[in-house]
Amino acid sequence: MKIGVIGTGNIGKVIIQILRKANHDVKIANEKDPKFLKEFANEIGAEAVTVENVVKDVDVVFLVLQTKNIPELPKGLFEKVKKGTVVVDVSNYYPYRDGKIEEIENGMIESDWVSKQISFPVVKSFNTMLSHSLFLNGRPIESKERLALAISGDDIKAKEKVADIINSVGYDPVDIGNISESWWQQGGSPIYCTDLTKEELLHWYPKTKREVLPDRRDKITELYFKWSEDVTLAEQIKDLRTVFQSDLE
Numbered sequence: 001m002k003i004g005v006i007g008t009g010n011i012g013k014v015i016i017q018i019l020r021k022a023n024h025d026v027k028i029a030n031e032k033d034p035k036f037l038k039e040f041a042n043e044i045g046a047e048a049v050t051v052e053n054v055v056k057d058v059d060v061v062f063l064v065l066q067t068k069n070i071p072e073l074p075k076g077l078f079e080k081v082k083k084g085t086v087v088v089d090v091s092n093y094y095p096y097r098d099g100k101i102e103e104i105e106n107g108m109i110e111s112d113w114v115s116k117q118i119s120f121p122v123v124k125s126f127n128t129m130l131s132h133s134l135f136l137n138g139r140p141i142e143s144k145e146r147l148a149l150a151i152s153g154d155d156i157k158a159k160e161k162v163a164d165i166i167n168s169v170g171y172d173p174v175d176i177g178n179i180s181e182s183w184w185q186q187g188g189s190p191i192y193c194t195d196l197t198k199e200e201l202l203h204w205y206p207k208t209k210r211e212v213l214p215d216r217r218d219k220i221t222e223l224y225f226k227w228s229e230d231v232t233l234a235e236q237i238k239d240l241r242t243v244f245q246s247d248l249e
Contacts, residue, residue, distance in 0.1 A: 148201045172198040
């Protein structure tokens with residue numbers, strides 16, 4: 001599949017690498033001049049281009065940006081994409097980092113806000129796993145250890161495309177509803193960064209209420225600043241499961 005990725009931070013680079021490992025044709029861009037990405041792009045077999053070009057002639061575009069940076073994308077960026085192009089929102093809103101965004105603070109679903117900023121519908125996915133876990137844990141189909149990634153969106157065909165990509169990089173896709181239900185994937189939910197199988201994800205995602213997510217999300221920030229540099233991925237997942245699942249048993 002032809003894929004464009006906007007954003008080359010930790011999670012962006014991981015997504016780019018696993019897409020290339022699965023033999024997708026990948027173009028990458030960030031807010032800098034493409035020449036600053038050429039070394040990384042050449043190493044993994046991707047193409048470094050401008051933001052304007054990364055959305056052209058592709059099947060899927062991944063938005064892997066901090067929430068505060070999404071309004072800084074060029075206006076009308078998605079006006080001339082080819083018919084059927086899917087945009088995947090991988091962002092997660094954190095007020096300590098993004099500043100308080102009034103519409104989200106007042107209850108707008110994060111992906112609705114993203115869609116409004118870019119004037120284009122989005123599919124929410126790839127946002128519910130830590131970058132190290134996403135890089136390390138892809139498994140073949142039918143593997144008992146295969147983890148799952150949730151998908152939310154309003155267009156069935158768009159979600160099918162994203163599901164195909166998820167399968168190709170070693171995870172089980174789980175459709176949990178329309179974009180209005182993508183809050184199940186937001187920070188603070190029991191499926192957020194807790195490394196679940198398909199069966200576990202289906203069990204846990206309906207276990208919490210939307211109104212409690214902001215307070216629960218803030219606990220992630222507390223954990224982040226508590227973790228030392230030598231804390232293992234397994235310890236991080238254990239902490240996150242304790243915080244976001246133990247009170248919902």
